[in-house]
Amino acid sequence: MTDNQVIEPSPLRQLQMTQKSSLYDVYLNNLRYYPKSDAVLRTRDFILSHFPKDLEEQIVCLEFLYMNDFFDDLAIILSTHSINREIRQLYRILVERLNKETTKDYLDELKSLHYTHPSLHCLHLFTFVYSYHDRKVYTALDKYLDNCEQALHKVDEPLMYYYLNQRYQELLFHHYWKTDNSILASRHAYKMINTEVSPRKKSRMYHDLALCNLFNGYESSMESLAMSVKIAEGHGLVPFVTAIKNHTLPFISAFHRQTDGIVTSDPVEQAHLELARGKYEATREILQSMSSLTPFQESYLGLATKDSEMLRHSYQRFIRERGDHFFARVPLEYMKRIQS
Numbered sequence: 001m002t003d004n005q006v007i008e009p010s011p012l013r014q015l016q017m018t019q020k021s022s023l024y025d026v027y028l029n030n031l032r033y034y035p036k037s038d039a040v041l042r043t044r045d046f047i048l049s050h051f052p053k054d055l056e057e058q059i060v061c062l063e064f065l066y067m068n069d070f071f072d073d074l075a076i077i078l079s080t081h082s083i084n085r086e087i088r089q090l091y092r093i094l095v096e097r098l099n100k101e102t103t104k105d106y107l108d109e110l111k112s113l114h115y116t117h118p119s120l121h122c123l124h125l126f127t128f129v130y131s132y133h134d135r136k137v138y139t140a141l142d143k144y145l146d147n148c149e150q151a152l153h154k155v156d157e158p159l160m161y162y163y164l165n166q167r168y169q170e171l172l173f174h175h176y177w178k179t180d181n182s183i184l185a186s187r188h189a190y191k192m193i194n195t196e197v198s199p200r201k202k203s204r205m206y207h208d209l210a211l212c213n214l215f216n217g218y219e220s221s222m223e224s225l226a227m228s229v230k231i232a233e234g235h236g237l238v239p240f241v242t243a244i245k246n247h248t249l250p251f252i253s254a255f256h257r258q259t260d261g262i263v264t265s266d267p268v269e270q271a272h273l274e275l276a277r278g279k280y281e282a283t284r285e286i287l288q289s290m291s292s293l294t295p296f297q298e299s300y301l302g303l304a305t306k307d308s309e310m311l312r313h314s315y316q317r318f319i320r321e322r323g324d325h326f327f328a329r330v331p332l333e334y335m336k337r338i339q340s
Contacts, residue, residue: 021060024159102134122151138178139323180325199235218256280304299331
């Protein structure tokens, strides 16, 4: 399938579309005649030199910039007077989320907004899910998923539908991942990976897929993680590569007790590595010095102290506090190690 065919809606969806932005035609034409990376840049240049006044066109332009990681351009446009107020509100929240911790005030602001435009309404619902996900409250996926699907079906512009459908596939991945259905989660991950997504999103999806494969074996996780690092390094995503090497790589390596040559500056994952190496006293020293423990840290300390009750409590916290049925399996696996 060619790049331009990827963004075209199915024949059935086309019958339901009542709008078609000029940006869709421009991008579709660019994809026909140029490599994807060039087509994206040419389309971005078109937006910056021909920014529209029409509401529908503005929405699609901002979504294109957001989904292709042109965040600096997006921030500049959001600061101008020519942008629709409702669009500015929502995309400003989305951009701020990239660099700020999600707070209660953030959630309250989201709840105060209301949109009748189909694309903005759909994106607003997605943003609710993102905000809860950032706070590790994964039960929100269950609460909003049906509403997100219904809202998506009402989006009637093809390029906006394409990008919102990408977002929806990502939500489905996280839903099935956190409800411990890794097979369905992986299916939606590859739907994202095999579409026209930015390097940042593709690298992130491979990263999450590596974690989703945690219980399928060390090699399965590392294969996806290696792809994530390769893409991130190839596109200069230095902070993300650093985070992978300091957090995700040692986490997976420690869980599978494959720790040769693995180092980290993260004290928690250092404790996890010491645990995997059988240095329980070192693990206890690091974790017992902390004022409070996350469910992960509590599970590490539970194994280091051979405390089955602590591991049971960690399991309950994963379920009760986060709605995370996938990582709730970590303390259960560590309980098996105590009993073996």
